[in-house]
Amino acid sequence: MAAGTWGRPLTEPCILFLIVLALVTFGVLLVYSASQTVAADDTTHYFPRQAYFAVAGLAMFVVGALVPYRRLNRWWVAGAVLMLTVGLLVLVLFIGSGRGDARRFLGLPLGLHFQPSELAKFAVVIFLAWFYSRPRARPRSFAWSFLPAVGVIALVCGLVVREDFGTAALVGAVAVILCLIAGWRWWFPALILGPAAVGAYVTVWLVPYRLDRLRVWVDPWKYFEGAGWHVCQSLMALGSGGLTGVGLGAGIQKLYIPDNTTDFIFAVLCEEMGILGGIMVIGLFAVFVWRAGKIVRSAPDRFAYLLASGILLVIGLQAVMNIGVVTSALPAKGIGLPFISYGGSSLVMMSFATGLLASIAGRRDAQAARSGPLVHVPARRG
Numbered sequence: 529m530a531a532g533t534w535g536r537p538l539t540e541p542c543i544l545f546l547i548v549l550a551l552v553t554f555g556v557l558l559v560y561s562a563s564q565t566v567a568a569d570d571t572t573h574y575f576p577r578q579a580y581f582a583v584a585g586l587a588m589f590v591v592g593a594l595v596p597y598r599r600l601n602r603w604w605v606a607g608a609v610l611m612l613t614v615g616l617l618v619l620v621l622f623i624g625s626g627r628g629d630a631r632r633f634l635g636l637p638l639g640l641h642f643q644p645s646e647l648a649k650f651a652v653v654i655f656l657a658w659f660y661s662r663p664r665a666r667p668r669s670f671a672w673s674f675l676p677a678v679g680v681i682a683l684v685c686g687l688v689v690r691e692d693f694g695t696a697a698l699v700g701a702v703a704v705i706l707c708l709i710a711g712w713r714w715w716f717p718a719l720i721l722g723p724a725a726v727g728a729y730v731t732v733w734l735v736p737y738r739l740d741r742l743r744v745w746v747d748p749w750k751y752f753e754g755a756g757w758h759v760c761q762s763l764m765a766l767g768s769g770g771l772t773g774v775g776l777g778a779g780i781q782k783l784y785i786p787d788n789t790t791d792f793i794f795a796v797l798c799e800e801m802g803i804l805g806g807i808m809v810i811g812l813f814a815v816f817v818w819r820a821g822k823i824v825r826s827a828p829d830r831f832a833y834l835l836a837s838g839i840l841l842v843i844g845l846q847a848v849m850n851i852g853v854v855t856s857a858l859p860a861k862g863i864g865l866p867f868i869s870y871g872g873s874s875l876v877m878m879s880f881a882t883g884l885l886a887s888i889a890g891r892r893d894a895q896a897a898r899s900g901p902l903v904h905v906p907a908r909r910g
Contacts, residue, residue, distance in 0.1 A: 541593055541886035547816050548589055548882055551867035552582045559870045561777045562788040562796045581872040585879035592883020601831040606658035613651035616644035617687035632691050643873035645688050645695045650881050652684055652703050653838030660710035661831035667711030674716050677707050689731055694861025702841045709837050745859035759856050761785045765795040773802030789870040791862055794854045813847045823889045832888045839881045
């Protein structure tokens with residue numbers, strides 16, 4: 529455990545809070561710098577909003593840490609969160625707002641917006657954690673495990689994919705991995721690969737810009753002046769920063785990067801803070817994964833084990849996906865960098881989820897203090 533002030537060891541919740549604080553601070557600074565290119569009439573338009581989101585996010589971390597996570601392990605709580613999510617996802621299809629044909633946001637008072645797909649990421653995790661931690665759970669059963677879980681996953685991903693293919697892919701991947709962790713038979717995922725592949729093909733084929741993204745991924749420079757503009761400018765920004773960057777706010781390449789406050793903010797980071805800045809942020813995510821992994825391995829009960837695993841998967845995989853897109857290792861998906869990209873819905877939800885990790889760690893520490901070392905709870909078989 530890391531050493532804290534006056535020689536005291538830092539607790540796991542404190543370490544998680546410091547990681548989130550560092551990432552959020554990076555985000556506020558980078559949004560301020562990048563937004564100067566999109567808020568010509570008011571260069572501070574995005575900065576105060578992201579600062580408000582940051583404060584709200586840190587507050588939600590504290591709320592999540594103080595909430596006894598076991599309160600989520602009730603059928604009516606897991607069901608209510610899932611049904612609320614489904615209702616909001618349906619609602620956004622009809623009255624949602626966004627750019628172009630994509631409707632991802634619901635309007636709120638004070639000019640704010642909420643993105644239901646951000647709630648969907650964790651609603652599925654909470655539901656599956658409850659479902660597979662029930663005393664009568666039978667994760668290896670086709671009828672009593674595979675079919676109900678796939679039904680929930682398909683429902684949520686089906687509602688999300690029309691407006692947000694990247695988030696649907698993330699939710700689907702996290703859900704399947706979590707089910708395997710819970711005890712699915714190894715061949716269960718093979719049963720959904722065919723339908724999932726057909727659905728992905730149809731979704732990409734019916735939306736021209738998604739097909740363009742695949743072509744750009746293969747050879748971005750071939751489409752430099754068209755669909756490949758985002759990725760090419762991002763790669764140029766990555767290369768122009770050098771080791772230490774050109775300085776915060778002094779980036780030039782960011783002027784040509786669309787979505788530089790959201791999907792491609794990591795490119796702005798590398799241009800202005802250099803390779804070292806990029807390594808620092810990746811290092812923070814690596815430490816987050818490491819500490820969250822420790823919480824998973826020593827979870828005090830099965831629900832905590834599955835809940836912590838799901839939260840770790842959501843945040844870790846999303847970070848990998850975003851950086852993969854910025855570096856052209858993956859096709860563009862329209863998905864932000866956790867804690868850093870502009871936007872309140874993602875920041876608040878991920879901060880609250882990380883607070884739940886802190887709640888699990890606090891419960892574990894309290895049990896360890898009373899009864900000694902904890903024994904890992906393995907996946908249930910049967």
